[in-house]
Amino acid sequence: MIDGFIALYIFMLAAFTGYEVISRVPVILHTPLMSGSNFVHGIVLVGAMVAMGRAQTPLEIGIAFVGVVLAAGNAVGGYVVTERMLEMFKSSKAAPKAKH
Amino acid sequence: MPIGAQSLIQASYFVAAGLFIFGLKRMSSPVTARGGIVWAGVGMLVATLITFLWPEMHNYVPMTVAIAIGGIVAWISGKRVAMTDMPQMIALYNGMGGGAAGAIAAVELFAGEAHGVAQLLLGVLGGIIGAVSFAGSLIAFGKLQGLIKRSFRFRGQNYVNLVILVATVLVGAVIVLHGAGVDVAHGADRLPGHVVALFVLALVLGFTMTLPIGGADMPVVISLYNALTGLAVAFEGFVLDNAAMIIAGTVVGSAGTLLTQLMARAMNRSLANVLFSGFGDTGGAASSGPAGAMKPIDTADVAVMLGFSQKVIIVPGYGMAVAQAQHKVWELCQALIARGVTVKFAIHPVAGRMPGHMNVLLAEAGVPYDLIYDEGEINSEFETADVALIIGANDVVNPVARTDKSSPIYGMPILNADKAKNVIVIKRGQGAGFSGIENALFYLDHTRMLYGDGQAKVAELVQAVKQL
Secondary structure, three states, X not given: OOOHHHHHHHHHHHHHHHHHHHHOOOHHHHHHHXXXXXXXXXXXXXXXXXXXXXXOOHHHHHHHHHHHHHHHHHHHHHHHHHHHXXXXXXXXXXXXXXXX | OHHHHHHHHHHHHHHHHHHHHHHHHHOOOOOOHHHHHHHHHHXXXXXXXXXXXXXXOOOHHHHHHHHHHHHHHHHHHHHHOOHHHHHHHHHHHHHHHHHHHHHHHHHHHHHOOOOOHHHHHHHHHHHHHHHHHHHHHHXXXXXXXXXXXXXXXXXXXXXXXXXXXXXXXXXXXXXHHHHOOOOOOOOOOOOHHHHHHHHHHHXXXXXXXXXXXXXXXXXXXXXXXXXXXXXXXHHHHHHHOOHHHHHHHHHHHHHHHHHHHHHHHHOOOOHHHHHHOOOOOOXXXXXXXXXXXXXXXXXXXXXXXXXOOOEEEEEEOHHHHHOOOHHHHHHHHHHHHHOOOEEEEEEOOOOOOOOOHHXXXXXXXXXXXXXXXXXXXXXXXXXXXXXXXXXXXXXXHOOHHHHOOOOOOOOOOOOOHHHOOEEEEEEOOOOOOOOOOOOHHHHOXXXXXXXXXXXXXXXXXXXXXXXX
């Protein structure tokens, strides 16, 4: 479906996109951003699901099972920690109150 | 029916890829960042649910069980992890992604379905990279979590790693050549032994590459593995003809590479230096101690100094987070603001355990992000500050980085806290810092040391300032 050169074009454009999107991120967001990009490659989950759906032998199914577990962990864990970190960023204009 | 399902699947992947890029873009500003991760999350959810419609799939029950196991364990651990432990948790989740990419490659290689040579090559490469990222991320997690305390170094280990790498690539080449129709296996149809060897070698390479690297360099390593996992996911996306994986993986691969470079630069290390040599191997760190003595001060004097200042710059370090002092620091900050003092936070890029980690810890304590400045923004302001208050930071304010060419941190960009009119350092004891390098700042004439536990001392300061 995606033939050789189309795939290369996608690869090149996506590489520049990633570079450009990140280059404007302030240092204060680097940790959540690394976590956020970590979440984005959790899309490997759909690949692991497809691989498992096609798996035939017990060996293939077993490996694919581990793959889906790991991929789901990547996606869900990445989302949870990124959201937790970003939720805390507040401006002083939002009138923060000290915790006691 | 399959055509309709295919269109729906491709459309949802298209939407997901778009949402990932849009989400990452929103994450580039603290105002919109929260929304960014939610948009990306919506994309992930849509793509995952629609994938169940993929035609001619089997194993739905174990698949759902696997998603439930991985998802629930990650959800609980992610909700529970303390903010200080965030870097190793990111390493762990990242390693899981790398492992998943490796597993996809393993399934495709064992199944030996007829792919083109290009797909086979990318599948093998993605498998190697994914397995290395998986093993390496586990080591990074172990080191930051304190499970692995030693750095394993021995003579010639770079050569050992090189040998393992060459062996891995050779095994991979045999698999690809076999797939291309070259008779390398004496007529055998499949090469399961080679596939096993490929993954064992790649896992060993991930372990041996990462074990010698010290804990202080781990952020750079985690960031590098994050980029590598992205690349592995993109390569497996080519194998599976999955555009969402190609785009998301490539975007993360290039973004992660840039992020890794930024971090290495902030730490004044080249990436090669991080990967191939241990920190402090340059030797002679204790060449000559700074002249003079450290001068102690007590809490009441510091409170007066702070309370009657016009401008105070607080420099927090990881030591502050270890002492759980960030909430008290924000209380102190509020008490000073109430007295009309201008208070700003100066954050070094490598404060905490990862660039931006300190911002997360301060945000958790309730400090608004617009009081927080990075090194480039605030360095010129130290000259006009009455007090620079150093809490738990050490190497990032050490002026020898500007002057002493023999120091291992020479050339590292530092915060110019020494330029402030007065410097107060809150420190547990007189010992050297994380890197074992003596800090010349502590010996300056206008520096005073407030010894004690960070949280207790700042709490005393809050009371003393309020009573002024």
